[in-house]
Amino acid sequence: MPRFSAERARDVLRSTLGLLQIVESEPLDTILQQGLDDAVRLTDSRIGYLHFVNADQATIRLYTWSTHTRSICTAVEATHYPIAQAGIWVDCVHRREPVIHNDYATATGRKGLPEGHVALQRDLGVPVFEDGAIVAVLGVGNKERPYDAYDVELTQLLAGTMWSIAQRKRVHEHLREQVAARTAELEQRNRELEQALEDVRTLSGVVPICSYCKQIRDDRGYWNQLEAYLSRHTDARFSHGICPACARREFPDLPLEGPGA
Numbered sequence: 001m002p003r004f005s006a007e008r009a010r011d012v013l014r015s016t017l018g019l020l021q022i023v024e025s026e027p028l029d030t031i032l033q034q035g036l037d038d039a040v041r042l043t044d045s046r047i048g049y050l051h052f053v054n055a056d057q058a059t060i061r062l063y064t065w066s067t068h069t070r071s072i073c074t075a076v077e078a079t080h081y082p083i084a085q086a087g088i089w090v091d092c093v094h095r096r097e098p099v100i101h102n103d104y105a106t107a108t109g110r111k112g113l114p115e116g117h118v119a120l121q122r123d124l125g126v127p128v129f130e131d132g133a134i135v136a137v138l139g140v141g142n143k144e145r146p147y148d149a150y151d152v153e154l155t156q157l158l159a160g161t162m163w164s165i166a167q168r169k170r171v172h173e174h175l176r177e178q179v180a181a182r183t184a185e186l187e188q189r190n191r192e193l194e195q196a197l198e199d200v201r202t203l204s205g206v207v208p209i210c211s212y213c214k215q216i217r218d219d220r221g222y223w224n225q226l227e228a229y230l231s232r233h234t235d236a237r238f239s240h241g242i243c244p245a246c247a248r249r250e251f252p253d254l255p256l257e258g259p260g261a
Contacts, residue, residue: 011042012154016161028169033064035162036138040066042158043151045140047073047118050162053093053127053134058083060090060137073118087111092125093134098156100124102146122147126155128163136163 015038019031032050040048048066053059060083065073083090088110091099101107102122123141127134138159143151208217209226216229227238247254 008042008154012157015042015158019161019165023165023169024172028166028173029064031165031169032162033067035158035165036064036066037068039138039155039158039162040068040140042154043124043140043147044143044145045124046142047120048138048140049089050139051137053083053136055133057133060086060093063136066140069118089123089125089139090137092127092137092139096127096134098124098126098152100147100152118142124151124155126152126159128159130163130167138162 015035018038019035022031022034036048036050040046047069049069050063052061052063054061060081083093088101088104088107091101091109100122101124104110104120104122119142121142123139124143124147125137125139128136128138136159138155140147140151140155209215210217210223214226215223216226217223218229224232231237242250
């Protein structure tokens with residue numbers, strides 16, 4: 001089993017601590033980009049990539065290239081495609097273990113590279129597992145010297161750390177969204193309760209009403225018809241009619257029938 005030098009072990013530790021320090025403050029894209037760039041740097045590679053494997057275990061999705069790779073690769077590639085159609089860089093998915101190609105040009109099963117793609121001399125791909133399923137592939141490439149077991153161990157360590165941090169970040173963001181939604185819901189309910197209490201306070205206090213015309217004075221000093229005032233301050237709605245006493249006064253010649261007539 002390979003062992004890190006003391007200096008390289010410190011580099012790996014600094015990388016891990018650096019990622020943990022930005023979990024709360026940076027978006028997931030930034031965290032994974034930094035982790036991938038660290039994997040390229042710590043393995044003395046020149047290119048790197050991170051793919052997510054979909055739940056069907058049959059399709060794969062490009063998440064990001066390393067920063068340096070994006071600066072030198074001009075190929076336009078599909079971001080989603082079947083694993084069966086991918087090149088030998090997904091051998092680690094087929095074999096469910098890290099795979100090294102130290103001589104890509106003569107490797108069996110290679111399918112070539114699209115126009116504008118950076119030339120590939122060698123690569124190392126490691127699968128990331130969760131509950132027995134492959135969830136991601138982290139790869140590095142074009143190290144000047146051949147990749148070895150040391151590089152495998154280091155890349156596996158970084159890939160596992162990145163995935164754990166990504167899961168922690170997703171859980172944190174999900175909880176934050178739930179808290180924000182719940183807070184907004186409670187604030188809306190509080191506003192509704194405050195309005196209801198205000199309505200109750202308005203009608204439960206002393207309401208100035210004219211002894212003759214029965215108009216009500218509001219808090220701005222305006223006089224309002226009784227029904228207009230109540231409609232604004234309650235959910236009550238009015239249906240207008242005429243009582244027997246008013247009917248006899250206003251329409252003395254009209255014969256009245258029914259209770260109170």
